[in-house]
Amino acid sequence: MLKKVESVSCEECHSRNNSLFKDLSDDHLCTISENKTCTKYKKGQVIFYEGTRPLGLFCVNEGKIKIYKDGSQGKEQIINFGKPGDFLGYRALLSEELYAASAMALEDAKICFVPKADFMKVFLEDHQFVKKLMKSVCHEMGILESKIINLAQKSVRERLATTLLLLKETYSMETSGSQMIDIALSREDLANIVGTATETVIRLLAEFKVEQLIATEGKKIIILNPKGLAKIADFYG
Amino acid sequence: MLKKVESVSCEECHSRNNSLFKDLSDDHLCTISENKTCTKYKKGQVIFYEGTRPLGLFCVNEGKIKIYKDGSQGKEQIINFGKPGDFLGYRALLSEELYAASAMALEDAKICFVPKADFMKVFLEDHQFVKKLMKSVCHEMGILESKIINLAQKSVRERLATTLLLLKETYSMETSGSQMIDIALSREDLANIVGTATETVIRLLAEFKVEQLIATEGKKIIILNPKGLAKIADFYG
């Protein structure tokens, strides 16, 4: 099922500049590079499952990933996205717990796997790396806290607007002036980010279209009026 | 306004066993202990404000603290609670950002303040401490993720039940067999945890009373039937 591919070396990895491995010493980089494996995932393939034990760190080389949890009624909740350069699954690795979420490729992806031992070696020896990692983790926590406020206090309409803007930030692609959200999300996925029903997402998107805030091309969404959306989203206004 | 008190030394601090400072070397403990200050806060006093710069770490010696953010319409959202032994504000300190939330004493409290420099000294020198801290932070992140699912997928009724059970875990007090939630929370506070209107909390609590799940004594809530509440909360069922 999984297709191992010839490892891209970390030294040559173009995604490394966006990654926490950016400023690693040659020595440590070599440790990682020599011991990691590199795997191709097809769209829809799961990279790791909630409830299983983490054996190492995943590092996205190519592709777009969703991180999600299964809620009580079998309805999934999308918590986060991964893009090239991002670490996946480090949280469970460092808290020494089971994965609290699953990760799935939203499109064909290439992902490197660094065994726990090698990652921990760097963790123990490179103090700058730990500091950066800690900084990043704490920053992530702040983002999660904002998500909590959004969910607790905003209407679905507001949350959908917020989500569209956030997706634009992460996955935007210039299209003759306006910004297309370049990610293969089903309406159901969108609903699972916002925390609502699929039908509601569809209805609200239709409203946004009438209001000239967005346009759609098939499943792809184009942001026409970000300021208008921001007003609806009520960004900390 | 703030009342500095003679510092409790960390060496003698009874809350330290619940804290991340538990296994610090004598040397480092001494550094912290000598440089920290200790302050008394009255009920309702703010310990730090959202949007300000963190200058050090707060460590709760006595009392109960709420951590909250102000949402867009002036409605606050309670994100977390602090109890003796807990660190406050380390997230912003480590991510080198402004405080993303405020902290307020829910009852009279005694809180120590460790200047950033001394905390960072320990952070840089004690590898075991960093590992424990990282573990703790990553664990906290998992909790936040669960909160996101709860907010996104559960009804207010389910969330209230969940919240009551979580509060029981954190602040329970045995009262002739049943468990009282021993914390001075207004109905509005409760609403600001659950993410709903005050009136809704009141109505749902009334329902829970009829269903013999809880009892109230003034503002205090007594959990009569935790299993019944868990069934409503639908803990990952």
Add this chain to the structure above:
DNA sequence: CGAAACCTTGATATACTTCAAGTTGAGTGG
């Protein structure tokens, strides 16, 4: 080309919010 998954629209139901008014309780100053 056919089946399955996904998208869309409509009708109905309801959990929750909001507004309004009355009651209780807690804290303060005389």
Add this chain to the structure above:
DNA sequence: CCACTCAACTTGAAGTATATCAAGGTTTCG
């Protein structure tokens, strides 16, 4: 210590955003 005041709590009634159920249309993919 009592009375006064303001905040917190409570109940009711009306409105609404969103969920749910149902059915038809469209894309995707083997």
